[in-house]
Amino acid sequence: MRLLNLLFPERRTSAVIARERLKIVLAHERASREAPDFLPVLQKELLDVIGRYVEIRSDMIRVNLGRSGDTSLLEINVEIDGAKVTPAKNGAAGDGKAAGTARIDTGATAPWVKPR
């Protein structure tokens, strides 16, 4: 049997499947268990602020509290690739000083987006 295992190391026994399923589900549950309560609110407020400048949807921002070695890490990922600039109205971007932003035509991609 040992020899067989050596010859076919990736045998997908039900125990292997159980182990993989457990690892995935527990990674997920531990992350949500350790997440502080303020994360969803923080995510919403960030969305509001960024949304004043760039049109983003809620699924384009991800806020996570992780761990890197000994330090806690607040990780904020905002995906703005292809996002449109919010039309300058009466918001923060529309007070004249933000002319740099306002100059860009509505509908153009944001200037910091890498050309594909």
Added chain:
Amino acid sequence: MAVRVMVRRRKGEVFLAGKVIVLTSGKGGVGKTTSAAAIAAGLALRGHRTVVIDFDVGLRNLDLIMGCERRVVFDFINVINGDAKLNQALIKDKRNDLLYIFPTSQTRDKDALKRDGVERVLEELKESFDYIVCDSPAGIEHGALTAMYFADSAIIVTNPEVSSVRDSDRIIGLLASKSRRAEFNLEPVAVHLLLSRYSPERVRKGEMLAVEDVKEILSIPLLGVIPESESVLKASNTGTPVVFDEESPAGRAYLDAVARFLGEQRELRFLQPERRSLFRALFGRA
């Protein structure tokens, strides 16, 4: 029948408060009560004054497993409510002088476990016993939370099976956040993994999670592996903690676990499939 506690410390002996050990799992049917009885009896066999408490109010079973069901007069809830004295409710084991059983109520519900009452009783027990073994109910409701709240150590009874491992992980999380030690920023509850109903033969065939898998997934220290064994049912049939059966692999594995709990190094045993003798193969006795 009133039983006097005869295990009070001698005068002049250095005061050392007893340790509270909770056996918990989240999932039901994994062997918490069997393990609580075996670990408590094992600690007593090693010379420690030990009491085992049933926290499963309304579903009392420790008394049956310990074989003292006909000697129950007063229970844990009576003592919490002040209707009986501690030494009226404690039942002295007939096999070992250092072992006491503290049964719970079969008629009340779990809300009868008031936290301050439980604390008062545990503090009183700590004066007379080295170890207070708490058999937690299944689930994560009031009874289970109360049992784990006062724990100094926790033994997480887990079967090599997905739902049990997941529930154990949840319980480990609760111990880290909801125990008294967590609440008062004391040293965290010492958690230990006890893997029970282990079948080396099925692990070899790839049908069961191996001990290394469970250990890696839960990442807590391993206290012991209890092989699936016929002797466990025999022990519960007769109301004898399985450690008193010297022939039983499960009993010996529990004694190893107790030794490790007490800080000794013991090699893991019973992890290899048993060789079937020609006789057994022919006559079909497992």
